[in-house]
Amino acid sequence: MTWIAALPMYNITPALALEWRGWLSDVLHKVKPACRIVEPDEELHGFWRRPNLLISQTCGFPLMHGLHEQVQLIATPRFDAPGCDGAHYSSVLVTRANAEFDSLASCRGARAAYNQDDSNSGMNVFRHAVAPHSRAGMFFSAVLRTCSHLGSLQAVADNRADVAAIDCVTFAFVCDELPDLARQVRAIGVTAASPGLPLIASGSVPRATIEALRDALNETLTIRPERAKRLRLQGFSVLPLTDYERIGQLENEARAAGYTRLA
Structure with a gap:
């Protein structure tokens, strides 16, 4: 199987997208699977469910609304940005x-x-x-x-x-x-x-590869510290899925107040 990888979430400019792609390439080089970095050519909900997905990033809301049944959590980035507290x-x-x-x-x-x-x-x-x-x-x-x-x-x-x-x-x-x-x-x-936007893998990715990815995520930050600074990456935390239940709690609190949708 040829694995695929993509980081679609924080590419706000082409220049920043190149930085993310370069960092992802270094991660994959350390893990050494047969993997292609791709641009998702389909709606992200379908892309995240691809059985050959080695690593990507998703939002916590779809994660907790069914996606978690088909993917594994790899890690959650810790960003150096106002409004962030750890992961x-x-x-x-x-x-x-x-x-x-x-x-x-x-x-x-x-x-x-x-x-x-x-x-x-x-x-x-x-x-x-x-x-x-x-x-x-x-x-x-x-x-x-x-x-x-x-x-x-x-x-x-x-x-x-x-x-x-x-x-x-x-x-x-x-x-x-x-x-x-x-x-x-x-x-x-x-x-x-x-909890922040997690990095995910298909449920078919071997456990040993997940562990290798976790090691590579942090190791690559030291290769080019200036790139890590531009990407505002401080490190990665491995959060249990139960931490993401906070997202459903926020949803339920709004619904309990009678506010079911933005209106």
């Missing part, structure tokens, strides 16, 4: 730099943007943050799905939306790589924290 992360609540809003509570009746329905950082924790302020399941005047965190940031900057929740790691990379966009928005809060 846990939160989302930054942003509005336009010149907007009148100074807190999430002040955004009642405003327009929200979010990336995807199955995103923990862009939808689930956002819903959880809004839930205490909602009335009869409503809070915003309009909600826009943008398909990406960059799309949500651009929607806020372009005055097509007023507030969004952005994965704090993505936001840190935007500040690094796209400072002009970062200057067009400002933070007005943060969401609750949950």
